[in-house]
Amino acid sequence: MRKILFLLLLSISLTILLVPTVNAQTSEEEKIVYYQMEPLDDSLFIKIQSELFIEPPDPKAEIIVDLRDPNNQTISVKGVLYPFLALKPETRAKVITYPFKVNLEENINYGSVFTRVLTKLNLGKFVSPPSLYQISSTLGYINPFLQLFGGEPFGIPIRSDLGLSFGIGTPYSGPFETNFVQAGVHLLGFYGGVYQNVDALTQYKKENNQNNLYATSGYQFGYVVPFGNFFEFSYLKSTESFTPSQLRMISGVDTLGMVPKLINGSYFNWELRYPIRILGSTRAKFYVANYLNEVHVGFTGRELSLSGNTFDFSFDGMVHSDVRQPQYVINVLVQRIFDDWAFSALAIGPSLILSKRDTGSFGVVSLYFNLRIKVGTSL
Numbered sequence: 001m002r003k004i005l006f007l008l009l010l011s012i013s014l015t016i017l018l019v020p021t022v023n024a025q026t027s028e029e030e031k032i033v034y035y036q037m038e039p040l041d042d043s044l045f046i047k048i049q050s051e052l053f054i055e056p057p058d059p060k061a062e063i064i065v066d067l068r069d070p071n072n073q074t075i076s077v078k079g080v081l082y083p084f085l086a087l088k089p090e091t092r093a094k095v096i097t098y099p100f101k102v103n104l105e106e107n108i109n110y111g112s113v114f115t116r117v118l119t120k121l122n123l124g125k126f127v128s129p130p131s132l133y134q135i136s137s138t139l140g141y142i143n144p145f146l147q148l149f150g151g152e153p154f155g156i157p158i159r160s161d162l163g164l165s166f167g168i169g170t171p172y173s174g175p176f177e178t179n180f181v182q183a184g185v186h187l188l189g190f191y192g193g194v195y196q197n198v199d200a201l202t203q204y205k206k207e208n209n210q211n212n213l214y215a216t217s218g219y220q221f222g223y224v225v226p227f228g229n230f231f232e233f234s235y236l237k238s239t240e241s242f243t244p245s246q247l248r249m250i251s252g253v254d255t256l257g258m259v260p261k262l263i264n265g266s267y268f269n270w271e272l273r274y275p276i277r278i279l280g281s282t283r284a285k286f287y288v289a290n291y292l293n294e295v296h297v298g299f300t301g302r303e304l305s306l307s308g309n310t311f312d313f314s315f316d317g318m319v320h321s322d323v324r325q326p327q328y329v330i331n332v333l334v335q336r337i338f339d340d341w342a343f344s345a346l347a348i349g350p351s352l353i354l355s356k357r358d359t360g361s362f363g364v365v366s367l368y369f370n371l372r373i374k375v376g377t378s379l
Helices: 002-030 042-051 089-096 112-119 244-251
Strands: 034-037 063-066 074-077 080-083 101-103 145-147 154-159 162-168 180-187 190-197 217-224 231-238 266-275 283-291 294-306 309-321 327-334 346-356 362-374
Touching (some): 042 074, 042 089, 145 154, 309 346
Antiparallel strands (some): 034 101, 063 074, 154 162, 190 217, 217 231, 231 266, 266 283, 283 294, 294 309, 327 346, 346 362
């Protein structure tokens, strides 16, 4: 009885304390007159740019609103200034009452670098329903992002459910880890294609190659099960054996009993995933996969938005392999570094692979800059 009474009094006290705080935050939010709009509402961002005759509109554009001078109110889209009155009255009202703002007048101190992200984290938009492309079993392959190393294959739609894809590395690999390059055709959830080796992708890296993945050439085909883009299975088979010179090159990286994996024979693969929209991301998912007799768990997200910044983040943990040591691949690609058309089209950042090193200790086996290009608008 005492515990129940204590919890009741505690909840009442918290309610009394929190209500004025919420009101204060709301009042403070209304006073913000110079701010950057967090790119968490694609439809509003597209509407703003359409009314300003910006083509094609970018749902992740940097939009800054300046209402400090009643006689000269402006809105800036990717650095280009427009009069605020150029927008329709109902659009102006949505911009003024937009709940996800980065206050550009706030005071910055030495502790802001640690606290600003936490204070600006918008939990109301932290998770939201995925887009149509994310949950479609026939359109999910459509992907405007071409990543230099690893990541989902670049998907080009030709006609509705018919399209092509191209990828450098496997969806789970990191920089200079594999010589695997793939291309395929997609139709109504089915896909088929070929892969080929580009040895220069692995020969560039001179150390810690004992956990690499090597291929020759072959084919693969698969199917995405309907009723949501949740489960995919595929079959991959090599059609060419490794040459003696390739085997000599690969045998030279054996270290302390650690050997790389050779794609040789046939493999049945599958991926179970849950598409989700986190921090306004255009493509994001959690997944568990079995690929080439190796088990992967991870997360990948495109164009995540946090405190006015837009970035890609992915993590893949290869937790079990029939040949290789466990390894962990981390990618962080930051957008808005370049200017003009490259402002949202290019992202660059570090790609890191953690595994057992050639010395036998666990640590960084690969650290390089990765690059991704976005062709067209976000999905």
